[in-house]
Amino acid sequence: MLIVGAEVDGALRDVRVERGRIGAIERCLAPLSGERVFDAAGGALLPGLHDHHIHLNAAAAALASVRCGPPEIASCEALVVALGGAPGEGGGRGVGYHTSVAGEIDRRWLDRFGPDRAVRIQHRGGRMWILNSRALALLGDDMPADGRLIDGDALLRRRLDASPPDLRPLGSALAARGVTGLTEATARNDADDYHRYARAGLDQHLLVMGTAALDDLAPHARARAGAVKLHYHDHDLPALDALIDEVACAHAADRAVAAHCVTRAELMLTLAAIEAAGPHPGDRIEHAGVAPPPAVEWIASLGLTVVTQPHFIAERGRAYRAEVAAHDQPWLYRLRGFRTVGVRLAGGSDAPFGGLDPWSSMAAATERDLGPEEVRFTPGLPTILAGLRAGSRSVGRPISACSIGAGPPRASISPRSASAPPSSMERPFTPPHRPSPIRARSPPKCAASTAPYRRSAAARSGAAGSRCRLRPG
């Protein structure tokens, strides 16, 4: 393929792609006989982007759901209107709810104000679904009376007999934004999930994180297994020894860990466990939502990568200002603080819990401000492209590129051979291994790695209330 009129290093160039590699970059290249020509119309030629943290099934399902929270929905009146049009299998489906919209809503709220059919909405944290009575009736008798179902995704899938969503529309939407690689970050991913993602017809290269069941899985189509995902929350943290064992088990299987850490406590416990087990190349902290200076130094000393979501600052700013302690607000989703001490950063949308547009995320990173409103940035492309040009020294490298001009970005994904190394932007971040001063414990007690996630009674028993002034119609 010949790409003509692309911006490379600030100048217009023609670029020839041969067998998935950049063959030549010149001021002017003549098309060969039968060669496909793609006119970049002056758009910049970039490496393909990689979303380093996404939940594919949930993000695909969210494309067919109504938004129920900020920034799109900011009042209970708007929520009621949105729910009236909620699509979805097994009843209407909404996502992204936050208590700033209508308070701690429950089954009774949905029965009074929602549509007269089965409907369920997901809190934007991703763990809780709120169902109305009709939706609960579809699931059986043993459902929580208030309709607030926590960690119930597997149960919903089973009882509603719902097949996994078609991932291709999501893949197309991401490709249109220049995303050519994805890291699937759902903690419960097992071997079946892995093979399903691999067969889903996505054009993107896939790195699938998940449980210990992904140990030793061979690459399948464009997919390969990634880190063991650790997913614990403040209200139900494991004992330090159990977490050390879980980390050590992953490392013993030559897998990195990727630890969900949005609070101080989650982060500090995880860092203590990784330090005690000894870090492994590719170990990563997901989110690092609150990272005060000592934690930043600690992450740097362990050689960990941080996978961050700068767009959360834009999308959730108002809630952060209200809910996060003032002394922690400067340490939310940090970027420069990590870079200055050499911590490697990667970006991930966390879609559907964050917006999936990487350009909005990059704009949010440069415009960082815990402002009064929650917004999705619609960036001016020239500003962004200035920092992301493909280098003219790229000849001979595999290509996985997107070209962006006045229209929407378009991705071109190479039919790369299995032996070809990934391009730098696709390559999962594997920082140089820095040995820990603390030696790994051996042998690990691997029983801990399969310990089921425990749900606390406190998390299930939240009293429901509502600030909505609507009256049922």
Ligand SMILES: [Zn+2]
């Ligand atoms: Zn996530």
